[in-house]
Amino acid sequence: MTPEQVKQVEKTFRIIAPLSEMAAAIFYERLFALDPALYRLFRHVDMGTQGGKLMDAIGFVVDNLRDPRSLLPTVAELGRRHAGYGVLPGHYDTVRTALLDTLAEGLGEGFTPPVREAWASAYALLAATMQEAAAPAKAA
DSSP, X not given: OOHHXXXXXXXXXXXXXXXXXXXXXXXXXXXXXXOGGGGGXXXXXXXXXXXXXXXXXXXXXXXXXXXXXXXXXXXXXXXXXXXXXXXXXXXXXXXXXXHHHHHHHHHGGGOOXXXXXXXXXXXXXXXXXXXXXXXXXXXX
């Protein structure tokens, strides 16, 4: 990610963060609309609590984008845990779409092409790190 992309992600997350409960609800609604089979991964989960965890995780990522040495080990652990939950490589594309759609809805006209690209770049880094870490967990 470029320094400008990091700034874009930080700036726009400050807009979304106060709306975290609504943003999480939109995200999961969109996720399940894109792939209803994913609901099975959450059938025994309190979605309010899950939404809080999602927004906390995104906040952690945004807060640490400038320090990959702190960020990436935590993201790798998240990838290993998600493998244990049944998350498959193809699910990452669905999550990316749901995330970008949620940001587009939440930011409206502020979701410019550069902002979209910044978030897509951040997500690509995270998804690659999570999937790489999950691969050995899946093989075990």
